[in-house]
Amino acid sequence: MQLHTLNGHIQSIYLVEYPDKLMLLDGCCRADCDLVAHFVTTTLNRPLSDLKLIVVTHMHPDHAGGAHKLRDITGAKIATSNAPGHWYQGFDGIMMHLTDILLARWVASRKGKKQGFMWYPRKLRADIFLADGVTIPGYDEWQIHHSPGHTDRDICLHHLPSNTLYVADLMVKVKGKLIPPFPVFYPKRYLNSLLMLKTLKPEFLLLAHDGKIEFSSIDFNYLLKKAPSIPMTHWRSVKSKLKQIFKKG
Numbered sequence: 001m002q003l004h005t006l007n008g009h010i011q012s013i014y015l016v017e018y019p020d021k022l023m024l025l026d027g028c029c030r031a032d033c034d035l036v037a038h039f040v041t042t043t044l045n046r047p048l049s050d051l052k053l054i055v056v057t058h059m060h061p062d063h064a065g066g067a068h069k070l071r072d073i074t075g076a077k078i079a080t081s082n083a084p085g086h087w088y089q090g091f092d093g094i095m096m097h098l099t100d101i102l103l104a105r106w107v108a109s110r111k112g113k114k115q116g117f118m119w120y121p122r123k124l125r126a127d128i129f130l131a132d133g134v135t136i137p138g139y140d141e142w143q144i145h146h147s148p149g150h151t152d153r154d155i156c157l158h159h160l161p162s163n164t165l166y167v168a169d170l171m172v173k174v175k176g177k178l179i180p181p182f183p184v185f186y187p188k189r190y191l192n193s194l195l196m197l198k199t200l201k202p203e204f205l206l207l208a209h210d211g212k213i214e215f216s217s218i219d220f221n222y223l224l225k226k227a228p229s230i231p232m233t234h235w236r237s238v239k240s241k242l243k244q245i246f247k248k249g
Contacts, residue, residue: 001016001017001018001141001159001161001162002016002017002018003015003016003017004016004017004039004044005211005212006032006035006036006039008028008029008032008035008062009028009029009031009032009035009062009108009113009116010029010062010104010107010108010111010113010209011026011028011029011062011063011208011209012206012207012208012209012210012211013026013028013032013035013036014026014166014206015036015039015040016139017044020050021050021051021052021053021138022040022044022046022050022051022052023051023052023053023054023055023136023139023142024036024051024053024054024055024070024076025055025057025157025166025206026054026055026056026057026063026166026168026208027054027055027056027063027064027065027066027067027070027078028062028063028065028066028067028070029061029062029065029066029104029116029118030061030065030066030069030116030117030118030119030120031065031066031116031117031118032065032066032116033066033069033070033073036051036066036070037070037073037074048073048074048075049074049075050074051070051074051075051076052076052077052138053076053077053078053079053128053136053138053139054067054070054071054076054077054078054079055078055079055080055136055155055157056078056079056080056124056126057080057081057154057155057156057157057166057168057169057208058081058087058150058151058153058154058155058168058169059086059087059088059122059124059151059153060100060104060151060169061100061101061103061104061118061120062104062208063168063169063208064120064124065104065118065120066120067120067124068120068121068124068125069120077127077128078124078125078126078127078128079126079127079128079129079130079136079137080124080126080128080129080130080153080155081129081130081144081146081153081154081155082129082130082131083148083152083153086122086123086124087122087124087151087152087153088122088123093122094122096234097122099234101118101119101120104118105118130144130155131144132144132145132146133145136157141159141160141161142157142158142159142160143157143158143160144156144157144158145157145158145165145196145200146193147167147168147170147193147196147197148186148189148190148193149170149180149184149185149186149187149189149190149191149192149193149194150168150169150170150181150183150184150185150190151185152185152186152189154168154169154170154193155168156168156170156197158200158202162203162204163202163203163204164202164203164204164205164206164212165197165200165202165204165205165206165215166205166206167197167205167206167207167208168207168208169181169208169209170193170194170197171207171218171223172207172208172209172210173207173209173210177219177222178218178219178222178223179223179226180223180226180227180228180232182232183231183232183233183234184227184228184231184232184233185231185233186231187227187228187229187230187231187232190227190228191224191227194220194223194224194227198220201215202215203215205218
């Protein structure tokens, strides 16, 4: 197994290469599809049909945005958590989907990236649904760990031989410190996911936005202290900002 890291639109893209197949550890942004296709055909000199599996760890634009398009052009299957239903359900889901796309565009502008196409379906049409603790079909050295909190369906991918864990957005680095992501819809589940990670003790972590780090470098006391006790969501943030504005007024 060889792991390739690509500098995506607003996140790292992890592409796993085997002699007979390729796997994406996440569905990346819709704007990343051409980058992934070019890397496979030009840098690796392999046909696009060698991409056999795209894992989607959760439904945010930089993790699910390119999944459907990449499946269309490669024939790959999409695998995701077996959480019931769709993340962006109903009217609230429609509004949250739009908000998440706008937030992704804002992050791209903060990174100085030229704005790329970010629209993607809010409902994932997956082929494979992965339960907690199973290994990925066809990739038996990769084990799935459910890690909800950020959303209700986050998963981590554990490469057992190297004891390396792709944690997606379980944590992010801000000013050199690892902190919880935004949003955190389910704080109790998020805390349990952090404790699961602490118990697993992988040697390395792959972060969606900060590359590869050593597990031993994580300050769990600080991270657990920063873990929210109430949901940190889009609407709560808006209400908090409005309260501050009215107080100043």
